[in-house]
Amino acid sequence: MHDTVDRYIEQLKTVVVHHSRLRQPGMTRTDMYAFLYRLCAEPDTFVPVESREKVITILLNTWFRFDVLQSVMEDPLVTDVHVIGTTTLVQRNGRKFEVPDAHFASEFSLGEFIDRQLDGTPYLYSQSDPLTDAILRGGYRMNVVGGPGTRYTIRDDEGRIVTVPRTIVSIRKPIYPFNLDDLVSLGLLNADTRAFVRLMMQLGDSFIVSGGVGSGKTTLMNAMTGDIPNGQLNLIIEELPEMAPLCEWAIRLTDRAENHEGKGRIDMARNLINSLRMNADNEYIGEVRYADIAYLFLRMSLIVRRQTGTTFHSHVGLHSGVEGVLTRFLLEAADGAKSRASYLNMAGMMGDKIRFVFTLRDTRFGKRITEIGEILGFDFTERALRWQPIMTYDATTDTFHFHGVTDAMRERAGVEGIEVTLPRNQEAVRLYRIAS
Numbered sequence: 001m002h003d004t005v006d007r008y009i010e011q012l013k014t015v016v017v018h019h020s021r022l023r024q025p026g027m028t029r030t031d032m033y034a035f036l037y038r039l040c041a042e043p044d045t046f047v048p049v050e051s052r053e054k055v056i057t058i059l060l061n062t063w064f065r066f067d068v069l070q071s072v073m074e075d076p077l078v079t080d081v082h083v084i085g086t087t088t089l090v091q092r093n094g095r096k097f098e099v100p101d102a103h104f105a106s107e108f109s110l111g112e113f114i115d116r117q118l119d120g121t122p123y124l125y126s127q128s129d130p131l132t133d134a135i136l137r138g139g140y141r142m143n144v145v146g147g148p149g150t151r152y153t154i155r156d157d158e159g160r161i162v163t164v165p166r167t168i169v170s171i172r173k174p175i176y177p178f179n180l181d182d183l184v185s186l187g188l189l190n191a192d193t194r195a196f197v198r199l200m201m202q203l204g205d206s207f208i209v210s211g212g213v214g215s216g217k218t219t220l221m222n223a224m225t226g227d228i229p230n231g232q233l234n235l236i237i238e239e240l241p242e243m244a245p246l247c248e249w250a251i252r253l254t255d256r257a258e259n260h261e262g263k264g265r266i267d268m269a270r271n272l273i274n275s276l277r278m279n280a281d282n283e284y285i286g287e288v289r290y291a292d293i294a295y296l297f298l299r300m301s302l303i304v305r306r307q308t309g310t311t312f313h314s315h316v317g318l319h320s321g322v323e324g325v326l327t328r329f330l331l332e333a334a335d336g337a338k339s340r341a342s343y344l345n346m347a348g349m350m351g352d353k354i355r356f357v358f359t360l361r362d363t364r365f366g367k368r369i370t371e372i373g374e375i376l377g378f379d380f381t382e383r384a385l386r387w388q389p390i391m392t393y394d395a396t397t398d399t400f401h402f403h404g405v406t407d408a409m410r411e412r413a414g415v416e417g418i419e420v421t422l423p424r425n426q427e428a429v430r431l432y433r434i435a436s
Helices: 002-016 029-041 049-063 067-074 107-118 180-185 191-203 217-227 268-275 291-303 322-340 343-353 407-415
Strands: 078-084 087-092 095-098 131-135 141-145 151-155 161-165 168-172 206-211 234-238 250-254 282-288 307-313 354-363 366-379 384-394 399-402 430-433
Touching: 002 029, 002 049, 029 049, 067 078, 067 087, 067 107, 107 131, 107 168, 180 191, 180 217, 191 217, 191 366, 191 384, 191 399, 191 407, 206 217, 206 322, 217 282, 217 307, 217 354, 234 268, 250 268, 268 282, 268 291, 282 291, 291 307, 291 322, 291 343, 307 322, 322 343, 322 354, 322 366, 322 384, 343 354, 343 366, 343 384, 366 407
Parallel strands: 206 307, 206 354, 234 250, 234 282, 282 307
Antiparallel strands: 078 087, 078 168, 087 095, 131 141, 141 168, 151 161, 354 366, 366 384, 384 399, 384 430
């Protein structure tokens, strides 16, 4: 019976998915129901009466989840959708552009869409309080702001630029769960770097993935979870449920807002501290956004049984790779520690456990890993972190240069009985000096 229903669903999808009727802005669920019911009665798309309601309901729940935005929401390369009244912009593969076929017919249609999305959630939006920041089913984050104070520039009938009130809806999609092989195909990294990451995850080496907004940080860290060896308990701590882990035994902890009495709030710091009592093998932080979390991440890395990892927002320029990230992260961590630890102490903790720093950047060729460095430890005599370049990227020629695996990593692999076939790293060891 289940196979039969699936066949009818696919049969209708084949006919309807490119049908002009589906593309009409503002089409209601009732209109689509009637359209599908008529198709079910036609010879080429016939569905028996006993299966029609189930087939139609499944299709409607799929299509009307995001209304006219369904096509862009299903696109795995679209990360953000911005609806500004009757204009829809998307960010796809790092670039923004308008999608005329995904616009709402009117502000009223957009309002109905907002109501449907918030239905069944604890979030509210109204003209008396026209602002909400909601987490939707499936982990989608939807921010809505409206009212007369929210305006948008358009050209009037005479060609002049004027501003008019518009409701603005911004939807941030959970990342599409690309694996590392997918990311090689997309050009984020090359085959040697992919093999290196597999080795890093086998060894359980801790890491920081850093870059600017939309550079692919979370996408990369999520893909890394696909190389975590089986049989390990994994804990993922996020503000919002953005990751889609590819490993088994993954516990996810996210922030929770306070209730109507102002109680019950759970933030990342509280989740992180409590997580240390859960005795996980690996812990990953969705993103270090605040100074106290940077400090707690370093402290956590010294306690967690095996591997820790995080993403970290830091601008990555043409010549500000690993050392630029180290500067930003250590300053944040020292600030988060307050009087409990110094900048020098933070560097010492970094050298004890964190092994790799990845930097990413959105280039004209697409999103790329631009540098990977291995931290070899902290030299207290030199007051410096010792590190070695693993991979660098040439943004002028879109070329990756994999320098090989360090002797330190080879030694760790030998202890674990893991064979290393990647070339030996011949790069000179560098010193990242800590200011007095």
